[in-house]
Amino acid sequence: MEINFPNLINTALPERRGDNLRDRNAIILSSNTGPNHNEQGFLSTRFPRGMRKLFITAESDDFDEGTLSAWRDEGFEVRYFGLGLDEGANGEAAYRTTLAGLRNVADLGPCETFGIIAFGEAAGICLEYFHHMANNPEFKLACLVAYYPSRIPDPRAVFPGGLRVLVHLTGDDVGVVSHSQVVGIQGKRKVVRRSVERGGGVGGGNVVIGGFGKSAYPCYWYRAPLGFAEGDLDEFDKVAAAVAWSRSLETVHTAFRMDVELEAIVEKNLEGKFFTRNLGQTMSTYTTHKSPHATYFPTLAGGIGAQELRQFYTDYFLATNPESTKLTLLSRTMGADRVVDELHVAFKHTQEMPWILPGVPPTNKRVEVAIVSIVTLRGGRLYHEHIYWDQASVLVQVGLLDPKLVPYKMKAKGVRKLPVVGREAARRLVRGFEDDETGDGEADNELLPGWYDDDDEAEGSDDGALDNGIHERKNGSGTKGDESEEQSGKKSHELPEGIKQEKETQPSTELLT
Known part of the structure; x- marks a missing residue:
């Protein structure tokens, strides 16, 4: 079959007048943005069909x-x-x-x-x-x-x-x-x-x-x-x-060449919990066909079933997050029925926060922690929500845990510091693990026994007990653990907007009972 394209254009555009305008080149624009017959899945979305x-x-x-x-x-x-x-x-x-x-x-x-x-x-x-x-x-x-x-x-x-x-x-x-x-x-x-x-x-x-x-x-x-x-x-x-x-x-x-949208419902859930703080919006993201649950594992806070979830978010979550709370999405992985988020969460502990610090009065300490959220969906709605973070890091930052207060039996074995860190763990995720200039990186490993030992000089403990190998990493005239805020701030220029630098202080023991 032969097609006379000039006649086809002239027929399709009869409003053109004048012999000098006829038979000239034309551009045909199509409004069809869907798949064409050469693409995989042709007719799979727009073609009328029943349920799979x-x-x-x-x-x-x-x-x-x-x-x-x-x-x-x-x-x-x-x-x-x-x-x-x-x-x-x-x-x-x-x-x-x-x-x-x-x-x-x-x-x-x-x-x-x-x-x-x-x-x-x-x-x-x-x-x-x-x-x-x-x-x-x-x-x-x-x-x-x-x-x-x-x-x-x-x-x-x-x-x-x-x-x-x-x-x-x-x-x-x-x-x-x-x-x-x-x-x-x-x-x-x-x-x-x-x-x-x-x-x-x-x-x-x-x-x-x-x-x-x-x-x-x-x-x-x-x-x-x-x-x-x-x-x-x-x-x-x-x-x-x-x-x-x-x-x-x-x-x-x-x-079946099905493209299932999971991200939108997860975003709606996060928005309802942390930004709009709207109970109706939050609850609308959970499935009604089964008994959904949300569990914040370090404190085992949360709820099972719609009634408990409603009570938890009403009394213990939505109104308890300070206005200073900032969330930064570091990574997101999606599967057929699962969304895994890696988040940097920062806040100033100016009010009680039962989901992360239950029973702890406000300490006015700034906290930064990495949180992993694993959301399982059924029928396009949240079914299970599991949230994890390093609770020891949170306790260090609010002054409820002092890494230097080592139990007596551990001291007898040469341990000088509990193997926990504070906000530096969360900040390391935000900064990344490679040097911007050289492309190389260096692991921290401050707590690994012997990692920074000099091969020629073995450092012993003062009381003659065996050294556990935990040494301060030298950085100029000071140590990495004792860096001033100015030094620390130079490395923190990539922190999310709204996360302030504040001077590190020795953990307080006033809340310890």
Whole structure:
């Protein structure tokens, strides 16, 4: 087909007049800012479509309603079907017939796909069935997540058609399905038990199936019993289930090309707690489908459930933060259902602050501390919020802990200072760890025994006891620990706006009882 572009332009712009204006170059501007047909995910956002469909399957006719609800809360249309009571060959054959009909049951529209979350014996059958390209016509199955299957396909072979597969394993071994080959024709099926060799880390990744090496499709191992991810079973393990859930959600989101916005709700929560101090805004960020909780771990302050959270924020948080409170975001890491913030928090302790210094009267001391916030979300709302910081550093800064007041037994062993620091830890995060001019850096390590010992001069304690190796690091005529505020200020020019330098004083012991 030939297109006459000059005539096309003249037809589209009939208001142009004059022969000298016709057939001249023109620029066509498009207002469509979405993906084009050459981009991944074309038609995935603007094209009319129904809810993304997930099939969940297991051995029994009924299943844990909590798991089904959790996937529905994430915006999926969820349907459950069971393997059936007959675990013999006839039962498995009937089940495979069901798997073959899933595409029709899903009522898929143009460009639509579906996913499967399978558990136990059903997971093993699904993995084996969809390992063959012929059983996924037109690649309509986008993802398959298998929980503790009794058997898996040959770990050396990838799944065809771009199918995203994730396997959660438990136990010491698993059945590996293989078929004999005769001149390229698939022959007799064989299942051999193979050991599951875990990596040296704690994440359970890099699983190696005995005799085959690392699997070609993702496999994770969990130190948990069979059934650990089903909330209605006695074997339920909430820690392993939570880790597996995050991995499963990431796989499903990627398969369906879903862009989930988590940052906005976390920002709304922070704004409500620290800036607008609005209870309604703060509470609107928490999920209503489950019992959410927020825990400030060094003091174990917080609340579980909407009622306790409302009481905590009303009586112990929103109105207790001084006007001097400043927050600086140092880093943010986002996953499928999790946002981790690293924050620099500074305030002057001019009023009681129960969440960080419960029961401590105002000390008028300035505090700077690094805080890590780990927020878990379900259905686009906050579900768990865990907050951590170095409480010893806070106590040093307000005068409730003096590192030089070493217990008698520790002094007898040569210890001259408690292994705690004050605001310098938080400030080090803000300043960074590299020199701006040279690009090099130097660790502090003030508390590490022997780090700054001179090889030729061993420094002993005055009373003859063995020196613990903690020495002051020399800086000109003084020591780093005794730097004047002017010296310290020269290194602090990169502190966040609003964080004032104040003269360091010896910690007060007036509040010690």
